[in-house]
Amino acid sequence: MRRDQRGNAAVEVVVLVPALMALVGLVVAGARVWSARATVDEAAHRAARTATVISDARTSAALGREAGLRNLADLSCRPSAVVVDATALSRPPGSPGEVTATASCTVALADLLLPGLPGRITITADAVSVADRYRGR
Incomplete structure (x- = not known):
């Protein structure tokens, strides 16, 4: 006894496509957040390390901040900040x-159009670099 199977494929597509789109959106969101975390962490470390190689405290803070912001420029996140x-x-x-x-960056997730995701997420990283005790300051 065969039943009429017409229309089953359409129902399966209607059920599966949104689930697959949600899965792809979650993967993209995860990749975006993971990449932003790595870049913000790198920016904080670069800012701290750059600041330790300059003797003057005021100049080193400015150069460290600039190095961190340059590192964050590759990432499409606004606003971004580096405090040294x-x-x-x-x-x-x-x-x-x-x-x-300390480096921070706000990553946008609103363009992924997934229900339940926040519109944006702020990622922050801290880094410490030890200055040479016996160098001239």
Whole structure:
């Protein structure tokens, strides 16, 4: 006894296509967030490391911030910010010092059109670089 099978393929497509589109959207969102996390982490480390190679605290903070922002320029995230604290470099030679950097970036997810996803997510990373204790400051 054979039943009429016409229309079954259309029903299967209507059920499967949204599920597959949601799966693809989740993969794209995950890749976008993963890539942004790696780039923001790299920007924070680059900013801290760049700031430790300059002797002047004010100049090193500005150059570190610039290096971090340059690293974030490749990432399509707005707004992005890099904050460098290089006050430890103004201490006298022989005293320990650390430069800290914080990088943050807001990644847009609203264009993926998936229900339940936030419109954007902010990613933040911190890094610390130790300044050479015996170099001239």
